[in-house]
């Protein structure tokens with residue numbers, strides 16, 4: 091069991107948890123103006139954290155998530171992150187992720203050996219292990235055959251410290267062709283697999299550990315046990331981190347950032363902006379004003395639910411702007427998807443800007459940026475951050491010069507839901523499926539977005555939601571919704587010929603919307619939804635099911 095070493099103590103804890111950094115230009119969703127925002131505070135440093143250095147692995151994000159699930163705060167940093175930045179965070183341990191390269195390939199990411207001499211335990215996973223082996227004098231070569239997928243792992247001599255207590259034979263998940271043939275001098279080989287003579291190694295003296303398999307994927311049944319062993323017994327992590335532990339920390343950080351200032355927050359109806367708003371409200375109370383811009387392309391009852399929950403139930407000051415007419419007027423005659431997005435983005439900004447002016451001197455803009463957005467936009471977001479253009483709430487033009495408040499930027503979506511529940515956000519918001527900023531407009535496809543079409547789509551969508559919820563599937567699905575293609579087909583309803591719109595049912599499962607699979611909805615659910623939509627929604631005479639995954643499709647039709 092590891093105790094804190096001198097070198098570990100020497101890695102000083104930085105007190106400057108609200109360190110300010112400059113965020114470069116960000117572009118608003120579908121909108122022209124480039125937004126230049128002032129500084130944002132970096133995330134508060136957790137007392138105990140484990141840093142994952144990303145060498146480009148497919149599962150790097152998942153490693154950080156799994157570590158957090160073990161109760162230890164973890165962040166993903168690019169592998170090139172400077173030594174100074176790493177040591178200033180005073181991590182309890184480092185994890186070197188997998189990566190797509192061969193350690194011998196030209197331009198393959200390198201390992202700075204200083205990272206192995208910080209006096210804190212280091213765990214190399216896959217490529218991370220191979221890098222460690224190569225740098226320290228082991229032998230890494232291409233195996234005669236790769237190991238991709240489920241692989242048999244056989245422990246040697248009880249599995250050493252890292253794998254102690256695991257079954258002598260077990261399944262794990264591998265994804266590699268290069269492998270370690272000999273561990274570096276002074277290291278013990280702990281396990282092997284059919285193509286990996288050294289599938290795990292360790293040097294207890296140096297606190298260095300390597301595994302060829304992926305403990306972070308669910309197909310490695312003992313993966314969590316391996317991570318827990320590393321985090322608790324080897325790295326000595328003791329505190330128990332939970333998503334809810336960010337509440338007090340963020341409330342303090344928001345108070346020190348905003349001081350006596352005022353903030354505004356655009357609520358979209360989704361869980362991210364709602365949770366960000368509640369945190370800020372807890373920190374600064376009535377000095378936060380939420381703005382809910384109803385652009386007329388929301389789902390059924392969405393506006394009234396937001397108003398009821400925030401203004402009436404949670405006591406958060408909320409301005410409700412009914413801007414349906416101005417949005418729909420501007421969308422008249424437009425059917426090109428990008429033009430639609432652009433118009434909606436611009437109009438949103440305009441409305442929001444007007445409201446911000448009414449709030450007066452609001453110097454702060456609250457956004458529900460998540461950790462996955464931060465990672466997607468280039469690392470930990472402190473050296474190079476750009477908000478992805480899908481962001482729900484519109485941006486603001488230069489001259490507003492608002493400072494961003496982003497209390498969720500260290501959290502994954504499921505963690506935000508845990509925080510939301512802790513903050514008493516009603517369940518229907520906590521578990522709300524994602525909904526695009528441009529709303530139903532991007533689900534009326536191939537023709538103009540009219541009030542009539544929106545009404546048809548909204549009614550059909552409400553029926554689908556009801557049926558999905560009644561079947562107990564709402565939370566299992568990433569998204570479930572209807573699309574209205576602007577075409578008409580012939581049907582027979584009663585004794586009459588009809589010539590009406592079809593409705594497409596789209597339901598997908600996904601972890602992060604980067605990839606998605608079409609959901610295998612039960613036939614009886616589909617039948618009920620189809621019957622009800624055709625019988626209850628005038629203007630529809632046909633219901634179809636979209637069975638396209640992403641890729642090659644996208645989740646939305648536009």
Ligand code: XMP
Pocket residue numbers: 119431479480481482483524525526527528569603640643644645646647648
């Ligand atoms: P796609 O269609 O690209 O969608 O597979 C991935 C996720 O993003 C949502 N989405 C949007 N969200 N503004 C948003 O705020 C948009 O313009 C937009 N387009 C897609 C989509 O619903 C899914 O969750």
